[in-house]
Amino acid sequence: MALNVFLSGEIHTDWREQIMEGAKGLDVTFNSPVTDHDASDDCGVAIMGAEDSKFWHDHKGAKLNAIRTRKGIEDADVVVVRFGEKYKQWNAAFDAGYAAALGKSLIILHGPDHQHALKEVDAAALAVASEPRHVVEILRYVLTGALPG
Amino acid sequence: MALNVFLSGEIHTDWREQIMEGAKGLDVTFNSPVTDHDASDDCGVAIMGAEDSKFWHDHKGAKLNAIRTRKGIEDADVVVVRFGEKYKQWNAAFDAGYAAALGKSLIILHGPDHQHALKEVDAAALAVASEPRHVVEILRYVLTGALPG
Amino acid sequence: MALNVFLSGEIHTDWREQIMEGAKGLDVTFNSPVTDHDASDDCGVAIMGAEDSKFWHDHKGAKLNAIRTRKGIEDADVVVVRFGEKYKQWNAAFDAGYAAALGKSLIILHGPDHQHALKEVDAAALAVASEPRHVVEILRYVLTGALPG
């Protein structure tokens, strides 16, 4: 068994790298959205031309990013969505809902402060974890049956 | 043509009532999540018994609410999601993602402050509006072809 | 909002009647498998002719019953599956799996003794309850937002 895993959500810490590093040796393929914040914001106008309106500037970029995100989620067996400490992160919750509707196995990653606000998202998940290493341990268990320690 | 519309998101203002009032006479069926905040938080333990842990207290309630929300979204032709001024509102973004993955026609309702943070959600929508009356006008146009004033 | 509910599982107590009685006045349509044990066992041969082999006797009947069960589950918004104290009740667990794969909202009803043995089934459910009145209260809450007491 091999797993295709999409890592959605927060882009300001190295949680993706921690998971990918920890999962070395496991039969997992990881995909992520573009995590370069500026490129992600400006990709639409950088390629297809400037917009006077900020709304359409954002719109063109968000749609380009949707090509990658939808492909990533649709190909995934497992979608991990991390919510960080700051920002609205509505795209993260949107991805979680999108993945849930497609029947993907969801793992939600967040600290205790967000527990109540994320209860609907957590309720759709097969695992709710607080640390990136938990995700590694879940992937290892799912693929090999081995538990930590 | 008749439309089934699910009104998801913010529960602290009377936007749902404005829309339902404005749409009187149109062939629209409206559904909503339970908008009583306390009932929505406590429904799980009130029915199936108390939990020591806040996480599982929330979890039991969120899953009950999911019965209504999924039914509402799956039956809908149009899903309207409103983002208010306050709170994380991750369940609103989750519902938007869920509806998008099912191919529902999405209308997103929010003020100008949230424009950048909601760009991925807006990019999946067929309309982005700022006032409840816009939703009424959209429903009227879609059903009858009549434009405002 | 109206709900279509399929009541699957144990056929030796009056739990279905309790739920239907309790739910009077709610906008719910209930369906069930044929709960006459003898008719359910013998329907195939009674209609299409006797079989020498007990396996094919059972097989013909089980397939006829599947016409009703599949229709009931596929039309349902909510599938309630009750596990009683006795018997293997594999058809109940089969129905739960069938409903889960179709994305139906599952409510599992069982006493505390079966908690460990049913953990995989419970894990797929949106509610796990122990008494028929809990199901009534869930349906009332989902449809009206009203909590017991």
Place this chain on the structure above:
Amino acid sequence: MALNVFLSGEIHTDWREQIMEGAKGLDVTFNSPVTDHDASDDCGVAIMGAEDSKFWHDHKGAKLNAIRTRKGIEDADVVVVRFGEKYKQWNAAFDAGYAAALGKSLIILHGPDHQHALKEVDAAALAVASEPRHVVEILRYVLTGALPG
């Protein structure tokens, strides 16, 4: 033609090994749930932290196991479900129902004592066999057209 086969159900005998050994040389990929009983029971709390309640202890584990089981069934062409002599084995029947609803080819493996209790499960299957070697012979026939003897 190559087949992907998921081996679900009883974990106390070596039936999986018999099938995998017998099928050597055939173009079959086998997958199974985690068959280490203790790891399977405790995986949730071992990775994501202890629970006071046995129900939630089980729940966390059952959901982790669901990641593997759903992936295994969804990728499978053929799902083999074995029912042993003991225990409720409701997860096995649940997997059979899940696979049936997804249109997978089902092979059910059980001894004669369970024939009546499994009639609904058997009725959804394309083959009902009593010995692991029958499964090997079925896979060989399906892939090569060769019959035993």
Place this chain on the structure above:
Amino acid sequence: MALNVFLSGEIHTDWREQIMEGAKGLDVTFNSPVTDHDASDDCGVAIMGAEDSKFWHDHKGAKLNAIRTRKGIEDADVVVVRFGEKYKQWNAAFDAGYAAALGKSLIILHGPDHQHALKEVDAAALAVASEPRHVVEILRYVLTGALPG
């Protein structure tokens, strides 16, 4: 519970009338293909203009008939396909395959002479019957639980 039943296949005897007569009082909606043989053959050219080639003459008609047949099968809960004594009846077997792939409950109706030739079709069915009254009895049992006699 109500059933939508499509009656496909043989058009030279009154088996449809027997079933519809026998099922009076049951909550069943019946649909059928156009059973007027000449109209069915010539409908395409009668409406859209003559063809020199017999192949395209037939083709235009067969496609018009497909509008009705597909609608009928897609709306059905149960598809009954009767094979008569004569003719190739490939359209009947085609309808059975079409219905099977859509997961419809299939009832196949034929006499003993065709048993071997129809074994693949029968294997996809939930009931194989030899007389129209069997179909009536099946529908009555499925809807009411009552057995004949």
Place this chain on the structure above:
Amino acid sequence: MALNVFLSGEIHTDWREQIMEGAKGLDVTFNSPVTDHDASDDCGVAIMGAEDSKFWHDHKGAKLNAIRTRKGIEDADVVVVRFGEKYKQWNAAFDAGYAAALGKSLIILHGPDHQHALKEVDAAALAVASEPRHVVEILRYVLTGALPG
């Protein structure tokens, strides 16, 4: 049997009225896009506010119209698409492709001049007709088996 029919395409002649008039007495529900050309062009900005750019002016309107068109096609059993003498009519061909991918029964209506240019669209259809009355006759035949004359 009743049919839901969506009438897509050319908006400059009274072909829709001819079909609806001719089909009086048949059990058919008709839906159409908004056929008021100006309203259809300007609906987006009329409701949600003006745009400086013609592209986004059009974009907002086209998306609102998509709410109606998708609902109309998804609910339809039969999609009729008429290509007139003038204009590019790419939205008509887009609707035909959309309907074809959803497995709808397609009827294409056009004059002989467009036969070669529409060959791919015609190839996906169950009927290709040149006059609105042909559509009426097709609907009458499909519903009643009666042929013209």
Place this chain on the structure above:
Amino acid sequence: MALNVFLSGEIHTDWREQIMEGAKGLDVTFNSPVTDHDASDDCGVAIMGAEDSKFWHDHKGAKLNAIRTRKGIEDADVVVVRFGEKYKQWNAAFDAGYAAALGKSLIILHGPDHQHALKEVDAAALAVASEPRHVVEILRYVLTGALPG
């Protein structure tokens, strides 16, 4: 582009070999049902034990063969169904219907005598051919754009 092609239908001539020989060098994977008539008839009882009744003898075999046929059709891009001169060949028509409902590209292969009897099957096809070499030429054209001669 590569194609997966399932060759269904008549098993008494070497049409499959002609097509596979002719298609050498093209990027096509071919699959077929088991074409050994005796093995195909007896596979069920040979593996899982004898049956007294001819019906169940056939039934057990037909279901085993369905494992291969469904896998073959579901994996296919193109399903070729050949109807020979003799026999009822209802399994061939059943496979064609099954493939049509799944949206597979159908090629039907038959001589002129069967043209009228196969009109409904032909109407669901993207090509109707009379000789195996036509199928080779179609596959070559679809993959490379090259026409014969």
Place this chain on the structure above:
Amino acid sequence: MALNVFLSGEIHTDWREQIMEGAKGLDVTFNSPVTDHDASDDCGVAIMGAEDSKFWHDHKGAKLNAIRTRKGIEDADVVVVRFGEKYKQWNAAFDAGYAAALGKSLIILHGPDHQHALKEVDAAALAVASEPRHVVEILRYVLTGALPG
């Protein structure tokens, strides 16, 4: 991440070659319809025999081409549709609608003259571009996050 891209539409300029040349080194698989205009028109009769009627001549060819087009679109992650300066190009718009209904990521490529006529098609797209190099830049960004310049 790798992308499968189908290049549909205009066949009179070298835009496909520009995109494929520009995308060298990216993990993209490109597919296209047959772009030899004469072969595409005549393939049906060249393989399966001449037709007296131009309509059926075209019909046979269009259906053969549909085998390739449907396979190409169904396998694609991204469907690029280019509209040139001339001709009706209804097959291009049909492909865009077909791809949209399947949920494919659409990129529409056209010059400013067609902006109004293509507004419904553009409204279904995730990107609207005017030059082939834009498509290359989009693919590079989606796969690598790198922006031009």
